[in-house]
Amino acid sequence: MQKRRTPWAIAYFLVGLVCLLTAVAVAASSTRVDDLVPIAVFGVPGLVLTLRAPMFGVSFGASGVKYSGLLNSRSYPWSEVQEVKSAVVTGTVFSSNVPELVLASGKVDQLSILAGYGTGGNTQNERVEQLVTELETTRTAALPA
Known part of the structure; x- marks a missing residue:
């Protein structure tokens, strides 16, 4: 894990x-x-x-992903996660990059405590992009072929 x-x-x-x-x-x-x-x-x-x-943080492995935020914790097996992606929220002063779990039920679970922030139009946060890549790689490796 x-x-x-x-x-x-x-x-x-x-x-x-x-x-x-x-x-x-x-x-x-x-x-x-x-x-x-x-x-x-x-x-x-x-x-x-x-x-x-x-x-605070996220734990992930072959069995699934567990997120611990400010007031609650959630866990999902990889079979319930359809995709891991990064959502970009832009503003006039700050922009944020938030990891999201797209669930098979159609709901989206944002991992907001792991968001990355930038100023102005800088929407790429390398830490968040790397985390999303690691989560997606682990998810695809854990699913049956």
Whole structure:
């Protein structure tokens, strides 16, 4: 089983840790009920990011693919995946390249935590294109001839 992670996972973890520590510091010095608001605003996202960031990524092998995102994880056997492709979303300031799983049911599952970003018209992200190529190669090798 191969695993690919987003390079941003460390940044997500650090931001979550700062938010969590801020909530703990506010909770330690709180004396009023009003202090519960910053505890909730910083504590909940901090806890989610700190616990989930180390798991961000995609694992794939001969049996299928497993994606771990911000709030959930999904897995598919290769028989349910019709194609792996890269979707390009262009904007005026930023553009993104997002890996997608086209499922046999017709649905599309975007692996958004693994997206790559660029500025202006630069829509190619080599990391995302390489990941899509690896996933598609593994998928075609795993399917019966």
